Amino acid sequence: MSEQLDAGLIAERIAESDQLGEPSGAHEVGRARRRKEDARLVTGRTTWTDNIQLPGMLYMAFLRSPMAHARITRVDTSAARARPGVVAVYSGRDLAGEQGSLPCAWPVTDDIVIPDHPPMAVEEVRYAGEAVACVVATDRYKAADALEAIEVDYEPLDAVVDMTEALAEGSPLVHESGNRAFTWKFAGGDIDAAFRDAPVVIERTYVQQRLIPTAMEPRAVVATTDGDGFTLYSATQIPHVLRVMLALTTGIPEHKLRVVAPDVGGGFGSKLQVTAEEVLSLLVTRRLGKPVKWTESRSEGNLTVHHGRDQLQRISLAAERDGRVRGVRVDLLADMGAYLMLVTPGIPLLGAFMYNGIYKIDAYDFTCTGVFTTKMPTDAYRGAGRPEATFAIERAVDELAHELGLDPVEVRRRNWITHQEFPYDTICGLTYDSGNYEAATEKALALFGYDKLRAEQSDRRDRRDPVQLGIGVSTYTEMCGLAPSRVLGSLSYGAGGWEHASVRMLPTGKVEVVTGTSPHGQGHETAWSQIVADALGVPFGDVAVLHGDTAISHKGMDTYGSRSLVVGGVAVLAACEKVKDKARRIAAHMLEASADDIEFSAGSFTVRGTAEGRTIQELALATFAAHDLPDGVEPGLDADATFDPDNFSFPHGTHLCAVEVDTETGACAIRSYVAVDDVGSVVNPLIVEGQVHGGIAQGIGQALFEEAVHDTEGNLLTTTMADYLIPTAADLPDFTTDRTETPATSNPLGVKGVGEAGTIASTPAVVNAIVDALRPYGVHDVRMPCTPERIWRVVSEAGPPASGSGARAGAASAEAPAGTSAEAPASAPGTASAPGSRSGSDSGSGSGSASTRAPGSGEATSSSEGGAR
Amino acid sequence: MPRITVTVDGVTYEEDVEPRLLLVHLLRDRLGKTGTPVGCDTSNCGACTVMLDGRSAKSCSVLAVQADGSDVVTIEGLARGDEWHPMQKAFHTEHALQCGYCTPGMIMAAIDLLRDDPDPSEEAVREGLEGNLCRCTGYCNIVRAVRLAAQEMSQAGERREVRTP
Amino acid sequence: MIPAAFDYIRPASLEEACRVLAEADAAGDDVKVLAGGQSLLPLLRLRLAYPAALVDLGRLPEPRGVEDRGDHVFVGALTTHDEVLRSGVVREQVPLLALATATVADPAVRHRGTFGGSMVHADPAGDLPAVALALDCVFVVRSSEGEREVPAAEFFVDYLESALGPGEVLLGVRVPKLGPGxxxxxxxxxxxxxxxxxxxxxxxxxxxxxxxxxxxxxxxxxxxxxxxxxxxxxxxxxxxxxxxxxxxxxxxxxxxxxxxxxxxxxxxxxxxxxxxxxxxxxxxxxxxxxxxxxx
Missing domain, CATH: 3.30.390.50 (CO dehydrogenase flavoprotein, C-terminal domain)
Structure with missing residues (x-):
């Protein structure tokens, strides 16, 4: 949305009073500018979608299936229709002729099964919460009441909540075509050679539990029509993509459809979607000719905002005895839920290229099977595929370190790409352009006080302190900036990865920037202003950034995947360069000089060697008047640019976490957390730090607190915030953050993206720390979220700790799935019942998990703690 | 339908309300006070926190009829003219908000916290804000902002009571 | 979410409240008492409860407040958690109540939620019922018929069920001072x-x-x-x-x-x-x- 005028003025005044200190070289970029966005947000002058009131507005409410899987045999809306204030009631059948199918834009294989996905169920419901009818009434209270008067008869069908069960012979079918959506393979190097006679093989199975993204603003939609065109306001991350998809889905011509993302209260991927409610709101406003609004409640949202993660990861790692990793094999099951939504099948594949992490390996083999279950579909959630990959490799590398008696930092050091080796072509076919893992790690270790904490850990182990200290290491990289369009094309993605920007000088010398990114908390108005201020030499306060409205910003690819700065910010810079080029020609004309002799500095174009010049503001006015322009130059000083990167960008960093685990209760508290991230050059360090903080908190949420739990019937049990627990301020420590800066070489700003880094890094850091704390008990895994109950069970089933410096070999990871069998890690195909149990264990788990094949491995195991600490 | 009288941000309103009308819906849908958002239905998130007779309350868990005769201050009534409340300034200065959806409630809860504890420790701030969820910031900068505002308010001898005089 | 419709009664006195509750019970109406509403409102919003009417005691001047009565402290049912926490008498004479109350919900909820409401709600996951039970508190219950006393051991009958009968409201709780040592x-x-x-x-x-x-x-x-x-x-x-x-x-x-x-x-x-x-x-x-x- 456009900045509000009054907020802009206030922001300007505030900005003037901010005590910022002089930025180096008077540059805006790199400066901790306070955000322009804040003025409206801290005063309540926001435009959340639910704040929008239009004359004659009607309110929609959805009746949702109470069953995970059932045939709809009857929907009777007549009683509801008779309720006071009710304007209309629709069942799926009423809308069947026009509602189309919700789109999936990422058919990852040629033979992928993409089932029909009606926005409102007609014949069959396939997850609890699926819409089966809707009421349109004169206020939201009446709409809610009328829902209770709708009668629906269901014929129950069997639910399928577990992926491995879904793939088993004779499983109930989510769709007639079967429960396998696709199998996608990828490989590099000779994986058989890597594993053949490998001295050490680590095999583990990890469960990426199902998560509920939980943006603070629940979804909301307002749809309106003037009888010809349509406007849809939505709490979305993707107004541009949404417009295209809604046009294709509803048949409303694209040029008759305007989509607006007003102030949007967080997304984390959950608002990267084309939702049933968006489509249905449009259809209803088309039918009734009146504006309609739908606002979800939190409990409705927990059911029906797409979920995240939900993968079963089987990772095998072949290594030399010195810790050098030879190869990595990954076999992944990814729970699609009941349907394939916008990018559902692509999410696990975004991780496919990241299981090598920051390491040099010779061979890689990846298989992913997408599986249908009778649950809410999964889709993007902060990190989207990359947190899963990073978790698996970082957990497995820790297991390798333990197996070999090496310090977890040391085993990483022996494998990582050194800074002299960039650019580096990875086994996954990516070219990491830049990085310095050594520097980030050294900085993190120093900030953390690593050696001192290790000493304390050793002491607590010796004392058999019931509260054990664990230290978790996570070194990560990720690919962001999604992405080069040609790469997306090769992955069968339905769109490109470019971004667009317009920069226009207004007659009075102020600047309007139009961006195709669609911020919802990231501070683009501020950061883009900083880029423009430097590029054009104009004051920060003279720049306005417009976004999130397809009538204002006519093209863009929106905001997700840490792409906005690395693609959209660079597009803004490119547009500025074009403006400057044009200004230079005009300045040369006005100054009667050659364009080659015009120098640009601090907003002025001067003739080389003279004081004679024109400011960019003067040139803006001159081009507005257009009285004296060079031949062939059009009036106006503005430019468009579209940037399509050649490569992804690769932020990296080292996160260290110290946890205290109370082995008596299973309680776990994070004592300290250090993050050193390298996100390349930094436009605004304040915003970068904020992104890292929030990312870490969300990753910790996955590690310790969050899980969407279903019962065996497929009912979601975590429908409220009292059940789905996200961390409060009192549950998190202060985070120590710092940076190294290795500029990206793939874009002129040198930036890499920061939106997802914290989340990607923190989850394995925390779980590694917990497992590290429990090594003396022979524990080598705790399933996420690492709840007190799970930790207690692992500890109590493992038995008493080995004394002091020796680790007990042989205990299993012990997970009695808590709460429900539905989310049980149970057995992946070919995986034994005790995921992650170690060789030589008494669990008899056979093919499951690790085997240390070389003679003498037992010795290595038994001495591992002493060797490392 | 009960008739209630309620003062919101210094303006007195007389409204006929259904007994079940939630205070937050009165504010948002009837009085146009959309600065106060709704984030959940179980009083966990605290996004809807307002000052009710000078004390923080979650306006999604109060019936409008319960507020009859009461004084309500929302995020929209905090500034004095163009002068922001020190807590608003501190949230801006410390970058204690990103999407901003939790911010109105968080600011109200933070102001209430300082009423009792003018110079809270980090731990006291974290515990005092346990009823307000934020998904963007990881809370670090919120804690910093509250402590900064505490200092500013102490130095300025700032009023701690937030209600209509 | 949005509560289903209900009638609203705001009695002017406790006597009137008792009478209204007794009449409603006689008529077979499902009527619930509203004090602070911090437990009830979420239940209503999730439509887990459909009372015909709420009887709002929240405005009554009493029973409210903390009183030192020699061998015990009397806590009026309408006293908010916040008021309990601010009470010097509670902190000094019955500190266990202060310790537990400090863990109830969060500050904003404690401003509205009442001591009596938490007791009558009889949620076994609530923090205050255990305190009452540990201290052998005595619950003073009022109806149109008069007052009766219920020992804590008999007050919590079952999950979300207290010993309050038809037409009864909780007046307050006698919290014994346990003395030195x-x-x-x-x-x-x-x-x-x-x-x-x-x-x-x-x-x-x-x-x-x-x-x-x-x-x-x-x-x-x-x-x-x-x-x-x-x-x-x-x-x-x-x-x-x-x-x-x-x-x-x-x-x-x-x-x-x-x-x-x-x-x-x-x-x-x-x-x-x-x-x-x-x-x-x-x-x-x-x-x-x-x-x-x-x-």
């Missing part, structure tokens, strides 16, 4: 700061010479009602609170006694814990609470 602790174990207790332990311990003279222990969320850990209370009597001996060979008799804390309980299975884990926690946390209370 007592120490107190409330140990709450939950997954996040705002989550319900998985298990809570309210402990009061009287030291007599070098030993435990008497212990009163009640458990939160270990059954459909709060439960006294009677076996542990009996076993603790006469024990030295400090472990005897040193190092691994130390005999911690208090720990042994607390090993019976879960006996007689019937802990629930839910999202956050299964019964065996709750039993384990009850034992460990009781030990910690007793040590803290006797320290």
């Amino acid at each position: 007592w120490g107190f602790h409330y140990e709450k174990f939950h997954r996040t700061a705002q989550a319900w207790a998985i298990v809570g332990v309210a402990a009061a311990v009287r030291r007599e010479g070098g030993t435990i003279g008497e212990a009163r222990i009640a458990l939160t969320n270990m059954g459909p009602t709060p439960v006294r850990a009677r076996a542990t209370e009996a076993a603790l009597r006469g024990l030295s609170p400090a472990p005897t001996g040193d190092g691994d060979g130390a005999r911690d008799q208090v720990r042994d006694a607390c090993g019976q804390a879960d006996s007689g309980t019937s802990p629930p299975a839910d999202l956050h814990a299964k019964p065996d884990y709750r039993r384990h926690l009850a034992r460990v946390l009781t030990y910690r609470a007793v040590r803290a209370a006797s320290g």
Whole structure:
């Protein structure tokens, strides 16, 4: 949305009073500018979608299936229709002729099964919460009441909540075509050679539990029509993509459809979607000719905002005895839920290229099977595929370190790409352009006080302190900036990865920037202003950034995947360069000089060697008047640019976490957390730090607190915030953050993206720390979220700790799935019942998990703690 | 339908309300006070926190009829003219908000916290804000902002009571 | 979400409230009492309750406030949690109540939620019922017929069910002062700061010479009602609170006694814990609470 005028003025005044200190070289970029966005947000002058009131507005409410899987045999809306204030009631059948199918834009294989996905169920419901009818009434209270008067008869069908069960012979079918959506393979190097006679093989199975993204603003939609065109306001991350998809889905011509993302209260991927409610709101406003609004409640949202993660990861790692990793094999099951939504099948594949992490390996083999279950579909959630990959490799590398008696930092050091080796072509076919893992790690270790904490850990182990200290290491990289369009094309993605920007000088010398990114908390108005201020030499306060409205910003690819700065910010810079080029020609004309002799500095174009010049503001006015322009130059000083990167960008960093685990209760508290991230050059360090903080908190949420739990019937049990627990301020420590800066070489700003880094890094850091704390008990895994109950069970089933410096070999990871069998890690195909149990264990788990094949491995195991600490 | 009288941000309103009308819906849908958002239905998130007779309350868990005769201050009534409340300034200065959806409630809860504890420790701030969820910031900068505002308010001898005089 | 419609009655006095409630009961109407509404409102919004009417006692001038009555402290039912926490009488005379109240929900909820409402709601996961049970509080109940007293042990009848009969309201609770020599602790174990207790332990311990003279222990969320850990209370009597001996060979008799804390309980299975884990926690946390209370 456009900045509000009054907020802009206030922001300007505030900005003037901010005590910022002089930025180096008077540059805006790199400066901790306070955000322009804040003025409206801290005063309540926001435009959340639910704040929008239009004359004659009607309110929609959805009746949702109470069953995970059932045939709809009857929907009777007549009683509801008779309720006071009710304007209309629709069942799926009423809308069947026009509602189309919700789109999936990422058919990852040629033979992928993409089932029909009606926005409102007609014949069959396939997850609890699926819409089966809707009421349109004169206020939201009446709409809610009328829902209770709708009668629906269901014929129950069997639910399928577990992926491995879904793939088993004779499983109930989510769709007639079967429960396998696709199998996608990828490989590099000779994986058989890597594993053949490998001295050490680590095999583990990890469960990426199902998560509920939980943006603070629940979804909301307002749809309106003037009888010809349509406007849809939505709490979305993707107004541009949404417009295209809604046009294709509803048949409303694209040029008759305007989509607006007003102030949007967080997304984390959950608002990267084309939702049933968006489509249905449009259809209803088309039918009734009146504006309609739908606002979800939190409990409705927990059911029906797409979920995240939900993968079963089987990772095998072949290594030399010195810790050098030879190869990595990954076999992944990814729970699609009941349907394939916008990018559902692509999410696990975004991780496919990241299981090598920051390491040099010779061979890689990846298989992913997408599986249908009778649950809410999964889709993007902060990190989207990359947190899963990073978790698996970082957990497995820790297991390798333990197996070999090496310090977890040391085993990483022996494998990582050194800074002299960039650019580096990875086994996954990516070219990491830049990085310095050594520097980030050294900085993190120093900030953390690593050696001192290790000493304390050793002491607590010796004392058999019931509260054990664990230290978790996570070194990560990720690919962001999604992405080069040609790469997306090769992955069968339905769109490109470019971004667009317009920069226009207004007659009075102020600047309007139009961006195709669609911020919802990231501070683009501020950061883009900083880029423009430097590029054009104009004051920060003279720049306005417009976004999130397809009538204002006519093209863009929106905001997700840490792409906005690395693609959209660079597009803004490119547009500025074009403006400057044009200004230079005009300045040369006005100054009667050659364009080659015009120098640009601090907003002025001067003739080389003279004081004679024109400011960019003067040139803006001159081009507005257009009285004296060079031949062939059009009036106006503005430019468009579209940037399509050649490569992804690769932020990296080292996160260290110290946890205290109370082995008596299973309680776990994070004592300290250090993050050193390298996100390349930094436009605004304040915003970068904020992104890292929030990312870490969300990753910790996955590690310790969050899980969407279903019962065996497929009912979601975590429908409220009292059940789905996200961390409060009192549950998190202060985070120590710092940076190294290795500029990206793939874009002129040198930036890499920061939106997802914290989340990607923190989850394995925390779980590694917990497992590290429990090594003396022979524990080598705790399933996420690492709840007190799970930790207690692992500890109590493992038995008493080995004394002091020796680790007990042989205990299993012990997970009695808590709460429900539905989310049980149970057995992946070919995986034994005790995921992650170690060789030589008494669990008899056979093919499951690790085997240390070389003679003498037992010795290595038994001495591992002493060797490392 | 009960008739209630309620003062919101210094303006007195007389409204006929259904007994079940939630205070937050009165504010948002009837009085146009959309600065106060709704984030959940179980009083966990605290996004809807307002000052009710000078004390923080979650306006999604109060019936409008319960507020009859009461004084309500929302995020929209905090500034004095163009002068922001020190807590608003501190949230801006410390970058204690990103999407901003939790911010109105968080600011109200933070102001209430300082009423009792003018110079809270980090731990006291974290515990005092346990009823307000934020998904963007990881809370670090919120804690910093509250402590900064505490200092500013102490130095300025700032009023701690937030209600209509 | 949005509550279903209900009628709203705001009686001018407690007498009127009792009469209204009795009439509603006689007419077969499902009428609920509204005090602070902090437990009731979420239930209404989720449409887990459909009362025909709410009787709002929230505006009544009494029973409200904390009063020192010699051998006990009387806490009026309409006193908010916040007022309880601010009461010097509570802090000094019945500190266990202050300790537990400080863990109830969050500050904003404590501003509205009432002491009596938490008791009458009779949620076994609530923190205050265990305190009442541990301290052998006496519940004073009013109806049109007059007043009656209900001991805490009889007040919590079942899950979300108190001993209040038709036409009855809770006037307040007599919280006994236990006198000198007592120490107190409330140990709450939950997954996040705002989550319900998985298990809570309210402990009061009287030291007599070098030993435990008497212990009163009640458990939160270990059954459909709060439960006294009677076996542990009996076993603790006469024990030295400090472990005897040193190092691994130390005999911690208090720990042994607390090993019976879960006996007689019937802990629930839910999202956050299964019964065996709750039993384990009850034992460990009781030990910690007793040590803290006797320290």
